[in-house]
Amino acid sequence: MNRRSFLTTTAALALAATSLPALAEEQLKVGFIYVGPVGDMGWSYQHDQGRQAIEAEYGDKVATTFIESVPEGPDAERVLTQLALEGNKLIFATSFGYMDAVMNVAAKFPDVKFEHATGYKTADNVAVYDAKFFQGRAIQGTIAGRMTKSNKIGYIASFPIPEVIQGINSAYLHAKKVNPDAEMKVVWAYTWFDPAKEADAAAALIAEGVDVVMQHTDSTAPQAKAQEAGNVITFGQASDMSAFAPMPRVTSTIDNWAPYYVQRVGAMLDGTWASGATWGGIDTGMVEIGEISSAVPEEVKAEAMALKDAIAAGTYHPFTGPLNKQDGSAWLAEGETPDDGALAGMNFYVEGITAELPK
Structure with missing residues (x-):
């Protein structure tokens, strides 16, 4: 191998080494916590259908994770903190009783966005959503x-x-x-x-x-x-x-959460996510x-x-x-x-x- 080929190969390897972490950082990590098991065939099941819709829509651009059967109260705060520490930049908390835990953890992680289902407290990095x-x-x-x-x-x-x-x-x-x-x-x-x-x-x-x-x-x-x-x-x-x-x-x-979840993840990906309150009904398709x-x-x-x-x-x-x-x-x-x-x-x-x- 001549010197020019060696330098070219070395430069290519260096570029690849620096690009791989950059690509990994570009993948949005999204976390969910559920109050029941995903197999409850009710509330938590339906939220998990929305999580799966995110994966189907965005593929390798996102990586989702969920933790099921999280009781409302101190356990919720621990789990939300865990998800934030694991690098999730958008976290969906899907039960009313998670509200105070969401607010507490959101204050500690201002660079993480939180979405709370059925609650009413918001912050710059906390949005709420509900269905009629x-x-x-x-x-x-x-x-x-x-x-x-x-x-x-x-x-x-x-x-x-x-x-x-x-x-x-x-x-x-x-x-x-x-x-x-x-x-x-x-x-x-x-x-x-x-x-x-x-x-x-x-x-x-x-x-x-x-x-x-x-x-x-x-x-x-x-x-x-x-x-x-x-x-x-x-x-x-x-x-x-x-x-x-x-x-x-x-x-x-x-409860059809999928369109909302897909839209909110899209806003994270394009940099337009903002706090707010959403209350959808039959007219929006959130209630079927x-x-x-x-x-x-x-x-x-x-x-x-x-x-x-x-x-x-x-x-x-x-x-x-x-x-x-x-x-x-x-x-x-x-x-x-x-x-x-x-x-x-x-x-x-x-x-x-x-x-x-x-x-």
């Missing part, structure tokens, strides 16, 4: 009110936060709208994901004569318990839960309605789909006055609808629900 689940509950309530034979509808609730209370109120109002005799019984499970507790809650409701079970918890245990009963209908929560169709699961509210099964009469299906279309078009709001609070005090006047801020702070049942709301 109450829109899907309106459709479920309509089907429930039409199909119940006992006039007793059960609701398995997780925690008494506005997101959950919105869903209970919306479901009740729309069941009552089509069936004035409908009643709603609420059981608080105080968990997002615990199949045993969820199954017990469903069993307790069914024992009280409920023939419709709704849920704002993440496992399919209530579906299985209703299937055992044989005469109880249910609705998929967060994901389709279509394995239980056509009965007991007659339709579902599906699963296929309505053959167990639902055609006229009820048509009514439910018409409601879905009206909500999507913005010609109907699930909370339209006149509406009173549970104690009889006025909330919304005739034709009035609440703004997003009022809904985000909802801490009361609407008139007609007899259950006591935990504080």
Whole structure:
């Protein structure tokens, strides 16, 4: 090898050696933490579908990782810190109870961007995002009110936060709208994901004569318990839960996070990411309605789909006055609808629900 060839080869090797770390640094690392297992077939499963959509969209430009079944509280702060230290520059925290942990860790890592699902606290490097689940509950309530034979509808609730209370109120109002005799019984499970507790809650409701079970918890245990009963209908929560169709699961509210995740990762890649708050609904595709099964009469299906279309078009709001609070005090006047801020702070049942709301 002559001197010129030696120098050329040496220069090429040096360039390659310096380029490889540069390429590695260009790959965006994105982390996720989930409150349940990715196999819950509900909330965490659906978020993980969004993570996989990121990989499908951006390929080698990104590297994603997730940590599942992270309890809300101190463990969340530890896991978020771990993800930041591992070089993740965008971290999605996918449960309401992670909020304070996100804010604490974000303050320590100002060069890392955080996205918090269903929360309300923001910072320069913290954005929040949520879906208008109450829109899907309106459709479920309509089907429930039409199909119940006992006039007793059960609701398995997780925690008494506005997101959950919105869903209970919306479901009740729309069941009552089509069936004035409908009643709603609420059981608080105080968990997002615990199949045993969820199954017990469903069993307790069914024992009280409920023939419709709704849920704002993440496992399919209530579906299985209703299937055992044989005469109880249910609705998929967060994901389709279509394995239980056509009965007991007659339709579902599906959380479609994929477009949002893809868009936010794209903003990181092109340098346009900014803090903000997103609250998408049926109109944006963030909330989807699963296929309505053959167990639902055609006229009820048509009514439910018409409601879905009206909500999507913005010609109907699930909370339209006149509406009173549970104690009889006025909330919304005739034709009035609440703004997003009022809904985000909802801490009361609407008139007609007899259950006591935990504080």
